[in-house]
Amino acid sequence: MDKNSNKYIFIYASVMVILVAAVLSIANISLKSAQQKNISIEKRQNILASVNIESTTENADELFNKKVLKSYIVNSKGEIKKGDAFNIDMKKEKQEKDLEKRSLPVYEFSIDGDTKYVFPMYGAGLWGPIWGYISLDSDLNTIYGATFDHASETPGLGAEIATKRFQKQFQGKRIFDDQENFVSITVAKANETAPKQYSVDAISGGTLTSKGLQKMLLNDLGAYRAFFKQKKSE
Amino acid sequence: MSDKESLFSKKNKAILLNPLSKDNPVTVQILGICSALAVTAQLKPAIVMAISVTVVLAFSSVIISLLRNTIPNRIRIIVQLVVIATLVIIVDQLLKAYSYNISKQLSVFVGLIITNCILMGRLEAFALGNKPWQSFLDGVGNGAGYGMILIIIAFFRELFGSGSLFGLRIIPESWYIANGGFYSNNGMMILPPMALIIVGVIIWVQRSKNKDLIEN
Numbered sequence: 001m002d003k004n005s006n007k008y009i010f011i012y013a014s015v016m017v018i019l020v021a022a023v024l025s026i027a028n029i030s031l032k033s034a035q036q037k038n039i040s041i042e043k044r045q046n047i048l049a050s051v052n053i054e055s056t057t058e059n060a061d062e063l064f065n066k067k068v069l070k071s072y073i074v075n076s077k078g079e080i081k082k083g084d085a086f087n088i089d090m091k092k093e094k095q096e097k098d099l100e101k102r103s104l105p106v107y108e109f110s111i112d113g114d115t116k117y118v119f120p121m122y123g124a125g126l127w128g129p130i131w132g133y134i135s136l137d138s139d140l141n142t143i144y145g146a147t148f149d150h151a152s153e154t155p156g157l158g159a160e161i162a163t164k165r166f167q168k169q170f171q172g173k174r175i176f177d178d179q180e181n182f183v184s185i186t187v188a189k190a191n192e193t194a195p196k197q198y199s200v201d202a203i204s205g206g207t208l209t210s211k212g213l214q215k216m217l218l219n220d221l222g223a224y225r226a227f228f229k230q231k232k233s234e
Numbered sequence: 235m236s237d238k239e240s241l242f243s244k245k246n247k248a249i250l251l252n253p254l255s256k257d258n259p260v261t262v263q264i265l266g267i268c269s270a271l272a273v274t275a276q277l278k279p280a281i282v283m284a285i286s287v288t289v290v291l292a293f294s295s296v297i298i299s300l301l302r303n304t305i306p307n308r309i310r311i312i313v314q315l316v317v318i319a320t321l322v323i324i325v326d327q328l329l330k331a332y333s334y335n336i337s338k339q340l341s342v343f344v345g346l347i348i349t350n351c352i353l354m355g356r357l358e359a360f361a362l363g364n365k366p367w368q369s370f371l372d373g374v375g376n377g378a379g380y381g382m383i384l385i386i387i388a389f390f391r392e393l394f395g396s397g398s399l400f401g402l403r404i405i406p407e408s409w410y411i412a413n414g415g416f417y418s419n420n421g422m423m424i425l426p427p428m429a430l431i432i433v434g435v436i437i438w439v440q441r442s443k444n445k446d447l448i449e450n
Contacts, residue, residue: 003304003307004307008306009308012306012309013309013312024320027324027328031328035327035334041334042334057335
């Protein structure tokens with residue numbers, strides 16, 4: 001057949017596309033379970049990191065199961081909901097416009113005799129999603145640890161939110177002021193005046209990622225306000 | 235070229251080794267500059283990128299070379315892109331399943347590999363007109379030539395930009411101004427323009443050593 005005839009080109013392109021689609025689907029389906037496992041291991045590692053426990057891919061599952069006291073889901077009114085907290089996908093929850101319908105996971109850890117609460121969060125950076133976990137002391141005010149990650153922030157600038165150096169700043173900060181008002185954490189640039197106990201230093205050159213992080217903290221920690229109140233009055 | 239030709243005949247060796255020097259994809263053919271700027275702030279990503287491009291280039295060259303007599307001329311670029319993109323996605327999927335940490339670091343690069351001009355350039359210029367083995371050697375050679383330049387750039391950028399190599403501290407902490415010393419990292423090194431300047435310096439050095447490369 002003439003290689004430059006339209007018929008040949010159409011057949012060639014169609015066969016190629018179908019073959020490639022088949023190969024890619026097979027690869028995707030056959031590798032899915034291994035990929036899912038890696039994702040859940042990483043999630044456990046991130047949650048452990050938020051309570052300042054170092055883990056490797058090998059021992060993350062074991063450490064997590066050993067250290068976690070319990071996990072549950074609440075709604076924005078602080079009521080316990082049914083379901084497995086670990087399987088909640090924060091990305092999907094954030095798409096739910098009605099705050100009251102969102103499932104909000106809570107993890108409780110026991111560290112040195114004190115209960116630590118871990119809260120997941122999910123927001124937008126400059127180029128793509130950012131997410132993380134924050135752990136609070138049993139007073140539900142002081143931050144015990146924080147960990148953040150990102151999909152595609154600029155290396156060396158916005159991507160710095162994933163570094164230990166940035167995350168360490170959060171330790172010991174408070175999210176409620178003395179009048180018990182929720183103030184969240186401000187990610188402050190050098191010229192902004194924010195009280196030290198409620199703010200961390202932004203990343204130079206990473207302004208929009210810093211702003212996104214601040215918004216994520218305000219919205220996603222804020223969603224737990226009723227839960228905080230309820231726990232404190234217990 | 236007869237079929238009896240040995241696998242590493244003089245000609246084949248030249249195909250493999252020329253891209254390392256007088257036919258270098260970055261400094262002579264000026265291909266793949268954009269990714270050379272993007273991933274060379276540190277040595278580690280540069281090496282990861284070098285290996286990935288070499289693997290993808292070698293295998294896509296072989297595939298295109300095997301298909302070369304069937305590919306309709308009018309859609310050859312599309313066919314090349316489909317082959318490259320498929321390979322990259324499969325590699326990415328495999329890494330996600332079996333080497334998750336590497337895949338996380340690589341996720342930013344996947345797009346850079348697919349759009350790397352070296353890939354299209356070599357497929358178009360070599361694999362479409364040559365046998366699979368020669369195309370494979372050409373792919374490996376050009377990948378290595380590209381990787382070599384990436385590593386040289388990354389070496390200087392990480393050493394002077396961050397004071398470290400492979401993340402390990404080379405310049406002592408006590409030298410830094412913050413610790414009472416006299417030294418400070420060059421912030422310009424971290425930014426892409428400095429990579430371009432280093433590429434320029436490499437081209438300069440190479441051309442002053444190899445006069446054949448100088449255009450009239």
